Amino acid sequence: MQDDMTGPLLGIRVLDATAALSGPVATQILGDMGADVIKVESPDGDTIRGMGPARHDGMGAMFLHTNRSKRSIVLDLKEGAAREAFVRLSGTCDIVVCNTRPKAMARLGLDYASLSKERPGLVYVSIVGYGAGGPDSDKPAYDDLIQAVAGIPLLHAPGEPPRYAPIAVADRVTGICAANAALGAMVHKLRTGQGQHVEVPMFETIAALVLADHMAGLTFEPALGPPIFQRYVSIRRPFPTADGSICLMVLTDKQWRTFFNTAGQPEVMDDERFKTVASRTRHLEALYGIVASLLKQRPTDEWIALLQEADIPVAKLETVQSLMSHAHLIKTGFFQALQHPSEGAIRTVAKTSNWSLTPTGPTRPTPRLGEHTREILAECGYSPQQADELIAAGAAREAP
Structure with a gap:
């Protein structure tokens, strides 16, 4: 954890x-940037507290990696006294x-609408499944469902069965966009004193992600061709070598030559098709058929060795296990080994960006359920x- 809050x-x-996931990803980004993030949980706790390996109930691996740099208060919002506490708490917050x-x-x-009456400068970011005004605006949304309606499971090689991306891409990308939206609204607030409501819909966010690459000929009116960028869906994959696989990116005329x-x-390169x-x-x-036969x-x-010497972009195919000892990640301090107050020795991703003046990174260990209830109420x-x-x-609960 950072010793000096900067x-x-x-x-x-x-x-x-x-x-x-979507909301906790957003707020962890803000917490790692130094914000005081107060996580309000139900008496049962966040649904992902129980996901993944854990040393103690409610402190699973996925929760640890998505909720650091926060404090936890438990409020049962079905109770009027808890809702009053939530309102009072929101009155002390910027976002x-x-x-x-x-x-x-x-x-x-x-x-x-309710909270801003007493605090007009409040920035309120709502992460929703589908944007307001559409026929699906009241539908629930989960990562799998949003991947499906955005077309991701079908963006595989022709003939392969549909499948989801093997990470929670819809949740996590939406969370990153929500953090970005919160920061933009805060800049406006600091300039004008005005708060506002910002809606970040998962469907629209991920549909934009997909269509930016694959709208292709449908970008134009009338269409200049069908959708789908074929390199991504039918060709873009590691190439087999004599003893494994290799990943490379050849793009410019010079690189191809x-x-x-x-x-x-x-x-x-003398072939007119490839010039x-x-x-x-x-x-x-x-083109890629020729490349595959050569590799x-x-x-x-x-x-x-040959391609690095020739300055051709190339990479080894890593696994999750090999990433844990990747020389570059170790050298740049990507991982942080720390002693969690209740979970003991753990390893976490310390940073994804480098700042010359105000460095970011984990500011607090991931909290136990209701660990800071009394502190925050005070x-x-x-x-x-x-x-x-x-x-x-x-109406409230504290950690044992």
């Missing part, structure tokens, strides 16, 4: 009313992030006796 969001307070369906928050009186010179087949980017794009299957003739390590003006009463009534 992040760019130092002094910004965030109320994290999210669960699962509220929520991924509960808007109508549910409105019924509780915890939506933007260098590649075929290195492979001992310079005459390939320009436009013509190569039209004949990708033929099968030598072992992986020999190709990597910051909202609750006396120890009032906190006792909330807990005794079941």
